[in-house]
Amino acid sequence: MRWRHTVFASLILALAPIAAATDEAGVSVRDAWVREAPPGVSTMAGYMVLQNKTSRPQVLVAASSSGFETVMIHRSIAKQGMTGMEHTPQIELLPNASLLFAPGGYHLMLLNPKRRLHAGDRVEIALEFRGGLVVPVAYEVRK
Amino acid sequence: MLTAVVLAALLAGVWLAATYRENGSRAILLPDQVMTLFPAPKPLAAFAFKDHEDRVFDLSRLRGKWSFLFFGYTHCPDICPTTLATLARAHENIAKSAAGAKDVQFVFISVDPNRDTAGELRQYVTYFDTAFLGVTGDDAQLGNLAAQLGAAYQLAITPGMENYPVYHTAAVFLVDPRARYHAVFAPSLDAEGISRRFEVLRELEGPKAT
Numbered sequence: 359m360r361w362r363h364t365v366f367a368s369l370i371l372a373l374a375p376i377a378a379a380t381d382e383a384g385v386s387v388r389d390a391w392v393r394e395a396p397p398g399v400s401t402m403a404g405y406m407v408l409q410n411k412t413s414r415p416q417v418l419v420a421a422s423s424s425g426f427e428t429v430m431i432h433r434s435i436a437k438q439g440m441t442g443m444e445h446t447p448q449i450e451l452l453p454n455a456s457l458l459f460a461p462g463g464y465h466l467m468l469l470n471p472k473r474r475l476h477a478g479d480r481v482e483i484a485l486e487f488r489g490g491l492v493v494p495v496a497y498e499v500r501k
Numbered sequence: 502m503l504t505a506v507v508l509a510a511l512l513a514g515v516w517l518a519a520t521y522r523e524n525g526s527r528a529i530l531l532p533d534q535v536m537t538l539f540p541a542p543k544p545l546a547a548f549a550f551k552d553h554e555d556r557v558f559d560l561s562r563l564r565g566k567w568s569f570l571f572f573g574y575t576h577c578p579d580i581c582p583t584t585l586a587t588l589a590r591a592h593e594n595i596a597k598s599a600a601g602a603k604d605v606q607f608v609f610i611s612v613d614p615n616r617d618t619a620g621e622l623r624q625y626v627t628y629f630d631t632a633f634l635g636v637t638g639d640d641a642q643l644g645n646l647a648a649q650l651g652a653a654y655q656l657a658i659t660p661g662m663e664n665y666p667v668y669h670t671a672a673v674f675l676v677d678p679r680a681r682y683h684a685v686f687a688p689s690l691d692a693e694g695i696s697r698r699f700e701v702l703r704e705l706e707g708p709k710a711t
Contacts, residue, residue: 441688
């Protein structure tokens with residue numbers, strides 16, 4: 359029976375780092391996409407559904423990508439009957455809270471793509487949270 | 502006997518369809534959060550823009566067609582492409598309707614003429630829909646039409662800042678074939694919400710509006 363214990367212990371040892379990693383990376387990102395830009399346009403927007411699956415509040419403080427010159431967290435807002443954008447320095451996600459990045463609201467503003475992105479392409483953007491958690495996400499380019 | 506029954510059923514069907522359509526029309530044209538319909542459409546006064554082919558775009562270009570107007574700018578990453586993609590789908594829906602889209606045009610009005618040249622506008626609007634028109638003008642002309650429609654825009658041009666913020670009304674304005682401001686669609690917009698209401702409005706107003 360001794361070998362069984364050994365296997366079991368090894369399994370636990372092997373799983374431990376995975377469990378820790380899951381807890382650390384417990385911010386899930388679904389439906390991540392970037393709208394394809396019309397020709398000649400170098401400002402794009404990225405959208406997604408973020409969910410904090412950890413037991414602590416998570417604060418999104420930045421996003422970065424080698425695919426773009428600049429990535430900023432923006433929000434489309436209404437102001438005196440007009441719509442515009444404002445830079446959002448940070449967004450706090452409470453435990454289990456979901457946050458929608460969608461047209462007309464929060465979005466990742468993507469400036470000057472390094473290469474022209476076409477529908478079907480994928481581009482990676484890293485979401486950075488306070489405390490050092492970085493979640494890399496592949497965004498699908500859609501028309 | 503059978504013929505009479507069939508005839509009666511047919512007549513009942515026609516009556517039902519007519520009633521349904523009328524009630525459906527009325528229901529759909531009651532004031533709602535999507536479309537505001539003006540009981541007395543407001544005739545527009547003269548303005549002068551250039552379109553993306555560098556042709557004059559003035560009041561005469563609004564006559565004889567229903568025109569959907571949207572103010573924006575091409576460096577806009579979120580609201581403008583979202584709205585233009587929605588309008589392209591609305592256009593598709595209208596084109597598939599019985600009355601078609603021959604009497605309909607979609608006009609993107611750039612409030613950022615510094616950056617949006619005719620060439621840029623052509624590339625931009627035709628990406629969404631080859632039938633779309635891009636127009637722009639100087640501040641006086643933009644302000645003129647915007648004021649007539651109750652729209653607003655503001656450019657926060659900062660020297661040395663490539664991506665200066667631009668604010669603009671996100672509604673879609675509907676001008677009838679007599680160049681009268683007829684209705685406005687409030688954001689957030691969806692293609693079916695626009696095309697269904699428009700098709701009913703056009704059917705009801707058709708003879709009066711042209």
